Amino acid sequence: MTFLEEYGTKILDNKIVSCHRIKQVYEMLLNKLYKKTGPWVFDEELANRPIDFIQTFCKQAQGQLGASLELQLFQKAKFQAIFGFVHQDTMLRQYNEVLTVEGRKNGKTTEMSATEIHLLVGDNEGSPEIYNIATKLEQAKKGFNEAHKMIKQSPNLNKHIRKRQSDLYFEYNMGTIQSLASNSNSLDGLNGHGIIIDELAAIKNRDIYDLMKQSMSARRQPLLFCITTNGFVRDNIFDAQYEYACDILDGKIKNEHFLPFIYELDNKDEWDKEDCWIKANPGLGTIKNIDFLRECVAKAKDxxxxxxxxxVKDFNMKENSASAWLTWDEVENKQKFKFEEMGFRYGIGGFDAAxxxxxxxxxxxxxxPGDNKIYLKSMYWMPEEVLEKISQDGNRKERDNVPYLLWERQGILRTYSGNKVDKIVFLDWFKELRDEEDLYILYIGYDPWHIDDSLLRAFKDEFGKDTMIPVRQGVHTLSAPMKELKADLKANKIVHNCNPIDMWCLSNTEIKTDINGNIQPIKGGDNRKRIDGTISLINGYIVLKDHYDEYFNVI
Structure with a gap:
């Protein structure tokens, strides 16, 4: 019996506790193994090659230095799946991309360091280029340094692989292992055979992933590994890859070359149930110390x-930072709607001017009528010069580490000519809703600090003298409505149509609390975390609640 069969069978027979996503992938793999479809076949010799190489030549780089590296059953099964399925004619690998999501301290870095040595030495590729990629060079060097230590502890490897100034060099096939950061200027023009992107959830812009994926196009059978825990940054490349992987496992997308291994809890209620911890931590008790995890869970309760x-880090659940006003469950509402089909005729406005x-x-x-949910239609603006500078610089991180250029293409962000946005855009947008979408705005909440008298007169001339409602930005005005808004968000009564900018702003919002428990929104310590969408929502929400009876009589 192969390791793939042994582990997969135990998973599906519930002899090893596992999450839904792991059951899905092993059901798919075993079906491929037993019911040959298409041109792909399983070659056990090729499947065992990386396992035999790693356990024979790679040595412990920490702890018991120099000891043989013994792979666990879940790792052996994964290696056999990745390396064992090949084309029946060419014998080239089926899978060229692997996503591994595991809780921290399950041996991901050690596993990948050993893998990259195998790709360098034992993969029959001429002049292979192996790259460790991460957001910061220090993170990228973790895998690189561990590979170097493994080599130094192994007499056979150390004899043939030498450390140069910036790489590890294998003279026999002129192959190299290097570490690069996502902000490196040398990412273009690479010819990657093996690429390990470490902590994908920490990468805020998908450009680094796209560049590295494209760098493999000239190789016969390249491999891209993304290894990660979940993270606190939302709407990034991790979320995109995670959703893509789930769509593949659910049968919504067909991609024969992408293989995901997602270890996570099935729901957040399992976090304090010790029997469920292995769902997110396949190395629990062998690689990861269960006593330490018990301590972490106990501390989290207190x-x-x-x-x-x-x-996030032990169980791969979505969350915001601990200091955030809202949890991710409160921010996320997956309900979608088509605004033009909802029959809205009247609305309440709110805006926040920079x-x-x-x-x-x-x-x-x-x-x-008859629906207690509040449906949002949003628009955002930035100066045109800011986005032009992003394009001209080719800045991979973009401003504020979010994809403004993508949002502009999606039509949820607009630009205004020049180096700052004229606040007239708010008036023009509400007029656009009225004249083009037949949506009449009864009242508009705004921060009077940012609006001058001339713009205020223009609003009143267009919508009526009683339309504009000032919302003072302080605890006395904001505290009670914010607590009510939080409850509505938690109950999924605020439907933002999965607008990524709305969700980003909501997840960024922190609060300041006075001695009486009153709260008001703040940005926190990171000025790149914009909360303008939250403020415009709060301003509109306050006005809606203050004029609720009047609004409902109209609709």
Missing amino acids: DPSFKPTVM DTIDLNSAKALCMR
Whole structure:
């Protein structure tokens, strides 16, 4: 029996506790193994080659230095799946991309360091280029340094692989292992045979992934490994890859060359159930210390600010930072709607104007008779010069580490000519809703600090003298409505149509609390985390609640 069969059978027979996503992937793999379809076949010799190489030549780089590296059953099964399925004619690998999501301290870095040595030495590729990629060079060097230590502990490998200034060099096939950061200027023009992207969830812009994926196009059978835990950054390349992987496992997308291994809890209620921990931690008890995880869970029960870290890093659940106003469950609402089909005729507006070149946000809040949900229509603006500079610089991280250029192409962000946004865009947008979409705005909430008298007069001339409602930005005005808004978000009564900018702003929002427990929104310590969308929502929400009876009489 192969390791793939042994592990997969135990998973599907519930002899090894596992999550839904792992059951899906092993059901798919065993079906491929037993029911040959298409041109792909399983070659056990090729499947065992990386396992035999690693356990024979790779030595422990920490702990018991120099000891043989013994792979666990879940690792052997994964290696056989990756390396064992090949084309029946060419014998080239089926899979060229692997996503591994595991809780921290399950041996991901050690496993990948050994893998890259195998790809360098034992994969029959001429002049293979192997790259460790991460957001920061220090992170990328973790895998590189561990591979170097493994080589130094192995007499056979150390004899043939030498450390040069910036790489590990195998003279026999002129292959190299290097570490590169995502902000490196040398990412273009690579010819990758093996690529390990470490901590994918920490990478805020997908350009690095796209570049490395494209760098493999000239290789016969390249391999791209993305290894990661979940993270606190949302709407990034990790979320995109995770969703893509789930769509493949659910049969919504067909990609014969992408293989995901997602170890996670099936739901957040399992986080304090010890029998479920292995779902996110396949190396629990062998690689990962179960006593330490018990300590972390116990601390999280006593310290709510520590719980998000445990949920994200040990159990791969989505969360925001511990200091955030909202949890990710409160931010995320997957309900979608087509605005033009909802029959809205009247709405309540809210907007937040930036002082200079920052993000500007406006919202229309709409409701329907017999429906207690609030549906949002949003628009954002940035100065045109800011986005042009991003394009000209080719800045992979983009401004604020979010994809403004993509959002502009999607039509959820607009630009305004020059180096700052004229606040007239708010008036023009509400007029556009009225004249082009037949949506009449009854009242508009705004921060009077940012609006001058001339613009205020223009609003009143266009929509009526009683339309504009000032919303003072302080605890006395904001505290109670924010607590009510949080409850509505938690109950999924605020439907933002999965707008990524809305969700980004909501997840960025932190709060300041006074001695009486009153709260108000703040950005926190990171100025790149915009909260303008949250403020425009709060302004509109306050006005809606204050004029609720009047609004419902109209609709």
